Amino acid sequence: MTDLMVEATGVIKDYKISQGLFRGKEILRAVDKVSLSVSRGETLAIVGESGCGKTTLAKIMLGLLEPDGGVVKLCGKPLNEISRLELAKLVQPIFQDPYSSLNPRKTIGSIITLPLKVQGDLSPETWKQRVLTTMDLVGLPSRMLEQFPNQLSGGQRQRVAIARALINRPKIVICDEPTSALDVSVQSQILNLLNELRKELELTYVLISHNLAVVEHMATRVAVMYFGKKVEEAETEQLFKNPKHDYTKTLLDSILVPDPRSARKNN
Amino acid sequence: MTIEPSSTTPKSSSVYTRFVGHQGVMVGAFIVLSIFVLALFAPILAPHDPYNQDLLARLIPPVWDSRGSWEHIFGTDHLGRDYLSRLIYGARISLLIGFGAAIISGLIGTIMGVMAGYFGGRVDMVVTFLITVRLSMPVVLVALAVVAIVGGSLQVVVMVLGLLLWDRFAVVMRTSTLQIRSMDYVAASQAVGCSTPRILMTEIMPNVVNNLIVIATLEMAHAIILEAALSFLGLGVQPPLPSWGLMVSEGKDMMLFEPWLITIPGVALFLLVLAINLMGDGVRDITAPENRN
């Protein structure tokens, strides 16, 4: 038994962008030989500007996209040797936009029940109780069971998405910018909830974000991506104190400035 | 842990109340339902046998004409058959053609469009090619040619129209599937372990079905009009079956002196097609998830 929960080696993903019917195809390398490892109980943050390949990497680690090169192992087992249902119990996503991550035609109850139904390993009588327990765990009142997503606020929707991800008690959760579509006032509630759940359920997180304040608050380790490549990886504290790569320095400079005027004086 | 207040009130107005509140749908549904009842109970409701010829009572005008009588409310045709009875039996043919063609073409077009939109790549290329091929064929000409070769009958007309009218289904289903497929809830259900058929049935279909209904009503109306056109040209439903298109066709020689022979089935066709379209528009308005509040 290994304590390495996620182990990605040399992951490559190319997108073929069609230039039109009779012209050739251009290849865009969205993820370029990225290697990562996350051990049990850690929160690895992946930061980088928009379009640098974070979501693509997340989808590869979730088994939603086939990489064009490299291997991803979860709990020591290569992704392509893990069955669909086994994989679902191992790793779950939380997406950025809670307005697109819930089917508008389904009730909250049936959205959260779906993972139980798909796994089909429990007697249906217990489903409702488990759904209610999980809703309570993420701070959703039971009266929302019969409501539809568009009757909920963004923060409540994100809680539904978290409940759906956690009801089968996965080991790894990949959060792709879980708060960047939410109001600032709700962001910290969701982040605190994620942190509490991690301790309570002994989860391992991969947290994708371009908000360095979020990363500093949540992560134990940080990987920095730039144009599809991983340019730096370090313990969170170390990275914030002593960034090595030029891009990381620009990133820290551009975001961690509480007062722009004082920053200008320092320069 | 605190909960943010709901953005909207939790009370939801049911589909039923929205259905009843929509005037267009109500009018459309009323007309379609009436015609459906007429068709269903034709043997009870028709005052005469629609095939019974009475050469002594030919071309009697409708009751509102000074020469008309209550015996034949809508008059009689050139063979002395009761026009109201033929109209009532004709409703069966029109509805059968409309539903039949819409179901066949809907099945073909939906399967092709959803597959193309969901799987993309090669599947999409093949489907897009087939749609282009289909769109480059003039429907009426192809239908005419096929019916002329195979011979006209109710079954042939339904089949031919069903096999020709799937293009709009395919185009619309492809686009809407493409759009829904990129939603995170599809990715989430994949991550949760759903099989592809399950995703298609529970995540994709419920979100494209309102478009499907709208196209189905359009194509139903389209098929009814095409049947009328084919029958008018003598290549659709064969006499003595009382199709509305055939009635217009048989009346066209006497159009100048006995105009009701054309206006009565013409108005019936117009009303049916209008009502079906009203229903389609309403279904689109009502089922949009944004309207649920």
Ligand SMILES: Nc1ncnc2c1ncn2[C@@H]1O[C@H](COP(=O)(O)OP(=O)(O)O)[C@@H](O)[C@H]1O
């Ligand atoms: N389905 C796709 N087809 C083609 N290009 C894509 C696709 N998805 C993402 N890309 C491109 O790949 C790059 C990385 O995208 P993404 O992983 O979404 O970045 P991030 O999540 O870091 O913002 C971007 O340049 C984006 O335009």
Ligand SMILES: [Mg+2]
């Ligand atoms: Mg992204």
